[in-house]
Amino acid sequence: MTFLTPSVLWLLGAVSIPILIHLLSRLRINKVEFSTVRFIKQLETSSIRKMEIQKILLLLLRILALASLVLMMAQPVTQGFMPGWLAAEQEARLVMIIDNSASMTVKDGEKTFLDRSKNETMALVPLFKDETQITIAQTCPPKVVFTGQSKDPGLRSSVKSIEPTASYDNIWQSINGLLRDKTIIEPIKECVIFSDLMHVPDSSFSSGIGNLDDWKFYFIQPGIVYDNLAVKDVSSINRIKTLNQLVKLDTRIQNVGTLKKPNVPLELLFNNQRVGQVVSEFDPGKEKAFLFQAYPAEVGIVQGKVILPKDDYELDNSWYVSMPIMAQIRCGIIGATAEDITILEMILRAIDPENQFLIIESRIQPSLNRLFLDDIDVAVIHNPQGLTEDGVKDLNKFLKEGGGVVWFQGDPDGREFHPDLFKKTGFPNPETLVNAGQGFFSTQIAGEHSDLLQNIQVRNLEKE
Template sequence: MFFLQSAMLWGLFAVSIPIIIHLLNRRRHRTVQWAAMQFLLKATRESRGKKRLRHILILTCRALGIAALIFAAAVPVVSKFFGLGSGKPDLIVLIFDRSASMEANPKNGTIPRRELSLQRLRDAFADLEGTRLVLIDSASGIPQDVPSPDVLAELSATAVTDTKADLPGLLSTAAEFLAETPGRAEIWVASDLQSTNWSANDSRWDSVRASLTSLQQQPRVRVLALGGENADNQTIQILSSRRSGTNLLLDLRIARGGDARSPLNLPVTININGARTTESVTIPGQEMRFIKTIPLPSPDDHGHGWVSIPGDGNPRDNVAFYAYGPARPVKSSVVAAGEAASYLDLAAAPDGFGGQSADTIQGAAAASLVTADQSAILWAEPLPSGPIAAELERFLSEGGQVIFFPPSADSDNSFLDISWSAVGVAERDQFFILDSWDHDDGLLRDGIDGTPVPADRLRAVKRRIPEGEASVLARWDDTQAFLVRRVVGRGTAWFIGSLPDYTWSNLGDADVLLPAVQRAVLAGAERFDSGYLATVGSSVAEVKADEIRERLDDYGSDAKAEPEYLAGIQKLGERTLAINRPASEDIPDVIERSALTGLMEGTDFSLFEDTSSSGRENVSRGIWRGFLIAMLFFLLSEALLCLPGKPVATHTSPRPPVQHAR
């Protein structure tokens, strides 16, 4: 509670007036001892305590009535957001979440959470005349003074974006700002509590709490969460795009919210260079992933477009953008010898896979390997060392893929701190059998349609175990690792524990080797096409010193929004990029209240959840009428106490009857 006319509180000194009058009246009467009066005093001594209590109550009611009148004149305000007992701060640092998820409508509502937040904040700030307001928006993360709360909704720093929010980083920025700004301050956070933006497992939370609690005057932290449940919403993403001859292959993912027990028919619009087509897609469950092939006019042209679904609970996640350049062949290199080299060559460039080629390199010639135009490298020799090892690490960091198979000859070499064990040989008439593998990730994952790779058909009589720190994605039946992964930059190094040689295993069959190798080859080829894809807020999407930003698509945007924070097809100098929102913004999960309380443990923290879906409700209200009612109550009580009591009946001895003479 705080007061809009705090100067009126000086009138509280008037509360002392009834007390002063009472004391002066007591001094007006002199006490004179009179013997006959002692009998009367003795008669009334028993009721003196009750009279004194009534006089005290009368005096108290008079004082409280005057105090209630003064409080009403000072116009007190209680805010549901501020809470009871709060005073007016000197400074408010507003952390405003304007990530893409904030454009979602609450259930049964038509106003996005971002706009709802602005309306609630505007009402709250209207009661804080004279308080300095500093805004830190989630897109720029830069503190800036706001001259008036009335213009908050008109600022570009509160407009729509396609970015994500980094709440630990924003709170750290607020703490750094307050460390240099004296005064009684509060931190307000307007957010939808999306779990990916709060990053509960981020190690920075320890330093955030330490920064806030170590301030000379610890600020209150108030979190405003609006809207309750989300309205029904569907999202679309382009996971990757790849040019294949005169076709563009888009890896699409469509997810749906709400009840997914029945199939959903959804029209999908595809725009390519201004031409649009629409087709219906049936989503059988919670989500669906599929490859969309788009025919292109020429193998040498450039172009761009977008894929969209109809508007729903959040318009920011209904479109995904793509761009492409001239077709280029998919090249791979095979570093192997003997039978293994033949099978690996066939797997890297199978018959009928147009545009794919593979070169086989043996022995010492591997030192001259050129990786600049390669998609993947299949290596079945002793692990590389020296200059070629450095070249492969650079290749991996740029998005290339390397699959290492065990060499026939023993070697002590290691690569990325991973080495091969000695050759293990199965017992007579026994095999090493692949027992378990990751069906959702890695080279042996299930197909887009859910069809599993028949990895259980693999039989091996010889193997080497990849040893070192790596993620295991498949194991033999004795729990030893068969397939492990090490991520290096944008690329991946894979280690497979047997050779495609029939003296080792039946890995040369197409059941396992072909899908595994092709997935690595296509993932490596995406490093060329990925040059056309970027994420809003990433370093790739930033304008360089000699570049000018220009938007090319016609999907539409908010006039107030800054273009660097929006998704779309943008031309940055000579570069053409399809810039999309971060995939994390499509995850609807919110942080648990207990987890949020744990993150803010030790700070003066409070959470205000407003489940209203409209902008009509105010977050603060005046309570001066309540003080006027209290004043009337005290004055009426004083009047009742001043009423004279009932007369006390006196009892006398009956007179004897008068005898009349006859």
Template sequence: MIFLNPAVLFGLLATSIPVIIHLINLRKLNRVEFSTLAFLKELQKTKIKKVKLKQWILLALRVLIIIFLVSSFARPTIESVSLAGVSSSAKTSSVIIIDNSFSMSVVTDNGSHFNQAKSTIKELIKNAQEGDEFLLISTSDKNENYNFTRSINSIENQLNGIEITDISGDLNTALIAAANSLSNSNNINKEVYLFSDFQRGRIFNDEKELQNLSELFDEQVKIYLFEFSKNNINNLAVTDFKINNQIFQKGKPISFSATVTNFSKTEQNDAAASLFINGNRMAQSNLSLEPDAAQIINLETTLNETGMLEIFVELEDDDIINDNRRFTAINIPEQIEIIIFTDEAESSNFIELALSGSQTSGNFNITKKSTDQISAINLNSYDIVFLLGGSKNINLARLKNYIKSGGEVIVMPSGKAAPNVFQNLLNEIELNLNASNIGELNKTKNYYSFEAIDFEHPLFYDMFEDNSKPKIDSPEIYFYMKINSAGLGKSIISLQDKSAFLSEYKIGNGKVMLFSVAPVLSWSNFPLKGVFAPMVNRAVYYLISETIEGREHIAGDELIISLTDRAIQNLKVLKPGSREEIINIDTLNNRRTIQYGGTETSGIYKFLSENILIDYFSINTDPRESLAEYADEDLIEDYLSKIGFNGNYYFIETDDDYNSIIYQARFGTELWRLFLLAALLLAIIEMIVAKNSKKDIAELT
């Protein structure tokens, strides 16, 4: 048995008080002689012995009362283990894991779960003994190297620096880090304090990831699981947000689909979802949802701006606000830089007319060059490259690199292109297609026509007045390059012989749209058809409308920014909330890509160099963090069993006396209540004995 408050034992000196009083009050009984009644003397002797016995009993009772009373305040405890050195003075290594995911932001009468956890941790730290060491881990932490500290100020500063984030970390990852750290500790007491709401889906990501930690967690390790309120909460969340268009153009309609999920256990009525573009409310829709149901809503508006557009859909505030927004972004260049390479001037005439005669021609800045100049031009200065044919000696290495790094190119034969020259062009840009000429120039009596058109392609989206019955009048094609796109690209328009009239190819990070006819009248009457100019213009907007794919991530993901062919010394990161960060490229050993991991907040992240937008990403919350289903004790025990934890664990709720639970777990079962009860019982017995003793003394005197 040990005492958790041994200093109080100095109070045992008070046991001398009843002894002193007893000695002072001792008095010699007066002798009364009865000359004729001898038997009364024997009676007197018997009573004197009885009185003396009661006085000794009273003395013992009073001493025991003081001993039990003082001992109860010293907190006697039966140790739970019998290892040498285990006592209240043993040093402790404590790993504190705090769940700082946004589900911990739920507010109760006592404040948010997260703030309650921080307050409890601060109290635990204050109760630390000399030599105790601490390690603080948050579930959003990506650190792989942790070190214990004995500095209370240091651990408090770390705790104050932890805030709620949009990162949804799992508890298993944090426990692995705790196990590795404790396995290197030499202290006898090893403890893990876990503060979480224990969402069912966030204990671990996949059962395949679970490791056997029995060699790291020995049997003496204790885990204290602080469970926070599991009351029903009202929570609607935007769990998905998509742009339905693939061509973005100022003055044109744009449509969005948002999925809203009711994670509450009650029906939610007349909830409002609003669409914002660059901070301006553009559309709104109301919805009602049954418990655990989801609904897709459509929001439409007209694009009134160019440039970088930050877009989000937002719900009204509820118990969890972090999942009420979902973000996306598009970039519509205010001025579209177009360069046309051709080996003969007349081949590009109709292309120039189509671009300059459109309603959006003011957005186009067109440059025209000869194909033999292509190796001397900085293609990164242009949004779209038109390549019409090519000479035999053309060097397309720069064009190939431009495409692979994300450039967009429209390729057509030139009016006088020979099949072998056009074939060489395709090979140079790594389009491994076989091209052969079909038909005769200017033979208007014999022509070929369109056979199949993929009207589902974004190129034709909203092109027709009646989108339910789209129709294109086929041009008369006299001469063309027969191209089979099967297995390499996507055929958008095919001819009667199944070859591709218009096809699309992905090369590296860029795209190529390939026409099989030259834009001249000797090949076809395509340039005279009403569909020619809209198709050329929409091809431009389709290619510059950067795909959202690869730009949407979950909070905590690592972003990869490509710097290919860009002379950049530093990057400025514009983060949500108008925060900025500078990345020095010089320190990256001339790598052509950089990795960025500071995505703890949902929103739009923009990467700029000298105020030029290099790349951008939309960061959103993990829908699993919105799920209001919590693990019960059986599920947690099953998880601990799967990771091979053989120590003791204790579930602690917010209204429990956690200090007592921890002391009892650490040092054993406290007996102060029993000692106090024993003192009270002894006091009652003392009163009875003292009363009887007084009567006996009175009879003798």
């Protein structure tokens, strides 16, 4: 406990006044003439003793009344009481943190959560007196926008300067950084946080503040999100996309509001042209998955977008996907021997026997002095005997321009690879060699659905 006006405590010396009056009254003797003292002696053990006890109780009540009056004037407060609005002589520090991340753009009527938080800040600040040092900060990006007193003319413009953002923040890390300021030495420390508090703090928050027990926190949430549908994820099932192939997009939608949403249209757009739509109903807190399938209209980079109707929070109503669409995939096979190339050609032609989307080019090149890959989308390289510095430059340029490389490598001993292959291109350096014995060894399939085998028509020979 502390006092806002400790200088008043010297008035506690006034409690000696009832004591002096009590002592002086005992010294004063009034003479009263009685005809006989026989009956007075009988009262010494009862009435007179009772009167002495009453006088002592009256003395204690007078002392307590004076002490209470002085303490009331000294304005005692405990840890956790927000004293700034009645602070007199005791210094206090008030830290106000306003969350301006994307989630605070939710609309509540005509105003957003951020607008309401700024209005509440401006309504609260004038209540604090000059003895309270005020710090106001935003979270996205973390920045202190004001430090001073409540009567500072720049305070209002500083709060108004906090703008909404479409980004996210780490509010607990921001709070941690502000409260660790060594210049905060005031005995009274209060922290007010305006946020929707999307995430709870972890253990690093409490451990990062050494004097956490000296602070009192007030968390003010601006409101509840009632009407909000969110696009949680949109992912492409088939990673290899051609002009005559259906693009499949796995889409997940969640109702994160509290209202039931009937007859909600969900649309898929390719280059701002609608290619798919579904209408569904969403219960509060529930999530639904949809599979969109559509043909791309042209070759090149297709900009896909999944959109929902407007609601209280519009930043999660859209999801953007960029997809490269190729008319054909140009595949180059580079091997040390004709036998190696023949095996790889047979595998690739089994995928596209009619050459509808795979254009295969083969080269016998034991040592990779130069790689001419300008007309190639995917390079399949099989067990080269060496790679020069110029070959590494060609390979690195090909990868940076978006090309793909499939590399089969056997025993690296005795082969000459330029060190830039591992330093500049990020090529993995083999550490251990697996001995296959008779030439067969087991392997673990990384995924159940391979991109190379997407949309292949498989027939069951037993049923033919």
